[in-house]
Amino acid sequence: MRFADKCVIVTGAASGIGRATALLFAAEGARVYAADRDFEGAQRLSGESPGITAVACDVCDVAQIKALMDRAAQDCGGIDVVFNNAGAAGDRAPIDEIEAEGWDRTMDLLLRSVAMGIRYAVPHMKGRKGASIVNTSSIAAIGPGYSPTAYAVAKAGVLHLTKCTATELAKYGIRVNAVQPGFINTNIFTTALEMPADLVDTAKAMILQASSNAQPVARGGMPDDIAQAVAFLASDAAGFMTGASLVVDGGITIGPRHAWDPETPDMFSALQAMADAAAAAGTPA
Template identity: 85%
Template sequence: MRFAGKCVVVTGAASGIGRATALLFAREGAHVFAADLDLAGAKSVAAEGENITAVACDVCDVAQIKALMDQAAAAHGGIDVVFNNAGAAGDRAPIDEIEAAGWDRTMDLLLRSVAMGIRYAVPHMKQRPGANIVNTSSIAAVGPGYSPTAYAVAKAGVLHLTKCTATELAPHGIRVNAVQPGFINTNIFTSALEMPADMVDQAKAMIMQVSSHAQPVSRAGMPDDIANAVAFLASDAGSFMTGASLIVDGGITVGPRHSWDPEAPGMFDALQAMAEGAVPGTGQ
C-alpha cells in the first residue's frame, strides 16, 4: 500500500500503459483520477478498481487539463502524484512531406499536454510532502529509427522538459521524472495504422511474437512493465531521484543487434571471417 490515501492523476488511463498504471495505484491505496478522451474506456477502468474516478479529458485542450487538476485537488485537498501519459503515434509523415498542422497536432498531444499538465497540477502539489510527477517519454527520444520523426522529437522534448522542471520545482519539494518505454504491446501501433477491429487481436499476437525476438529480454513488453516503473519513481523508494528517466525496453537500446544476438554477426565478425578466408567470393 505504497500510495495509501494519496491523490493520483493519470492521463491516457483508458487503455494500455495508463490503464495498467491507474489500476496499480488503486490497488496500492491511492484515490485515482483516470482521465481520458475515451470516457467509456476510463469508466471501464474505474469499474475494475476501487477509488477510481473516471474523467473525460482531451489533453489537447488546456482548459480541460486545468479542470481535471482542479477537480482532483478539490476532492482530496491537493494532488500527490501526476502521471502525464496520454498520447498517440501522431503524424507519421516524413519530414519532407509533413504539414505544419500535423506537426503542431503531434506536439500539442505529446509535448504541450505534458507541460500544461505540470503547469496546472503544481499549484495543487506544493504543500504535499513527497509530491511528484512522472512523464511518459519513449526510447524514440534516444535516437532515430524507433518511430516517426514528429513523435521522436516530441518525446525528446518531454525528456528535456522533465529535467528543466525538476530544477524549477525542487525548491517546492516536487520531484519530476520520466519513463521511456520500448515496444510495449498496446493499442498505439494498431490505432496508428487505423486497423479494423477484427484485425487488432491478430496484430497484437504478431507484435508479441516479433518483439520477443527484437531485444535481449526475450519476451514482449507489457503495460504492467511500465506501470511498475512508474510506481517505483512515484513511491518513497524513488525519493532520491529527480530529473531522471528510466528506460524500460527489454534492452533494445543497449547496442546493435550483433552485440547481444550471436546469430547476427557484426562488422568485426565479418572482417575476421574475411581474414580467415571464410567469406565466399574473396578468392582466398
C-alpha cells in the same frame, strides 16, 4: 500500500500503459483520477476498482487539463502524484511531406499536454509531502529509427521538459522524472495504422513476437512493466531521484538480440516474415 490515501492523476488511463498504472496505484491505496478522451473506456476502468474515478479529458484542450486538476484537488484537498501519459503516434509523415498542422497537432498531444499537465497540477502539489510527477517519454527520444520524426522530437522534448521542471520545482519539494518505454504491447500501433477491429489481435500478436525476437530480454514488453517503473519513480523509494529517466525496454537500446544471437532475425525482418506468413495463410496483415 505505497500510495495509501494519495491523490493520483493518470492521463491516457483508458488503455495500455495508463490503464495498468492506474490499476497499480489503486491497488496500493491511491485515489486515482483516470483521465482520458475515451470517457467510456475510463468508466470501464473505474468499474474495476473502487479507488478509481473516471474523468473525461482531452489533453489537447488546456481548459480540460485545468478542470481535471482542479476537480481532483477539490475532492482530495491537493494532488500528490501526476502521471502525464496520454498519447498516440501523431503525424507519421516524413519531414519532407509533413504539414505544419500535423506537426503542431503532434506537439500539442505529446509535449504541450505534459507541460500544461505540470502547469495546472503544481499549484495543487505545493506543500504535499512526497509530491511527484512522472512523464511518459519513449526510447524514440534516444535516437532516430524507433518512430516517426514528429513523435520522436516531441518525446525528446518531454525528457528536457522533465529536467527543466525538476530544477524549477525542487524548491517546492516536487520531484519530476520520466519513463522511456520500449516496445510495449498496447493498442498504440494498431490505432496508428487504423487496423480493422478483426485484425487487431493478429497484429498485436505479430508485434509481440517480433519485439521479443529483437530484444535481449526475449519476451514482449507489457503495460505492467512500465506501470511498475512509474510507481517506483512516484514513490518515496525514489526520493533521491529527480530530473531522471528510466529506460524500460527489454534492453533493445543497448543492442538488438540479433547482434549476438545469429538465430534471431532483426525486428523488421521478423515483422516482414510474419506479414508474409499471414498473407500466405490468407490473413491480410
